[in-house]
Amino acid sequence: MEHNRKIKKNVLLIGFMGAGKTSVGRKLSWKLRIPVEDTDKLIEQKAGKSISEIFATEGEEAFRRMETEELQEICSRSYSRILSVGGGTPVREENRKLLKKCGTVVYLRVKPETVWERLKEDTTRPLLNCEDPLAKIKELMAARKEAYESCADVILDVDEMSVDDCASSLAQWLEENA
Ligand code: S3P
Numbered sequence: 512m513e514h515n516r517k518i519k520k521n522v523l524l525i526g527f528m529g530a531g532k533t534s535v536g537r538k539l540s541w542k543l544r545i546p547v548e549d550t551d552k553l554i555e556q557k558a559g560k561s562i563s564e565i566f567a568t569e570g571e572e573a574f575r576r577m578e579t580e581e582l583q584e585i586c587s588r589s590y591s592r593i594l595s596v597g598g599g600t601p602v603r604e605e606n607r608k609l610l611k612k613c614g615t616v617v618y619l620r621v622k623p624e625t626v627w628e629r630l631k632e633d634t635t636r637p638l639l640n641c642e643d644p645l646a647k648i649k650e651l652m653a654a655r656k657e658a659y660e661s662c663a664d665v666i667l668d669v670d671e672m673s674v675d676d677c678a679s680s681l682a683q684w685l686e687e688n689a
Pocket of ligand 1: 526527528529532551562596597599635
């Protein structure tokens with residue numbers, strides 16, 4: 512793949528679970544011709560178990576530590592690539608600083624009802640494994656709103672957009688601005 516030389520910085524995709532960070536990241540990688548990585552996948556590979564197993568056996572705090580370590584590692588070596596991070600990554604101030612330092616932060620913003628529609632059959636999000644997942648989505652999203660918005664360089668409202676639409680408008684914005 513010929514590397515796109517117009518994009519000089521990393522592109523960090525943030526947003527709530529189900530916003531489409533992973534799928535948009537892959538599509539964007541293809542459109543911009545720069546590599547893509549996903550912190551959740553890297554953590555799973557390193558730990559040799561799924562995120563759900565990490566939450567169940569080591570707890571959320573341990574997962575959050577792995578998330579920060581992974582981000583530190585990637586940001587120290589990567590350049591001009593796309594990185595999608597877990598929905599909870601921007602919650603820690605330390606991570607927000609890392610994200611901002613690491614490149615252009617793109618926030619894929621989504622409504623709670625859209626997340627619920629997309630994830631109601633999903634069993635891979637331990638935080639939504641509870642009695643009232645929609646209420647949990649609303650609660651977490653309200654608590655995270657400020658964190659997401661404060662570190663974003665650009666915000667895209669994705670509820671009505673397909674993965675391809677998101678990737679196309681981001682590719683154009685990034686080629687002109689990043
Ligand atoms: C989480 C989001 C998940 C994953 C973990 C915790 C969160 O990633 O990191 O289940 O706290 O919002 P996705 O946003 O890719 O689903």
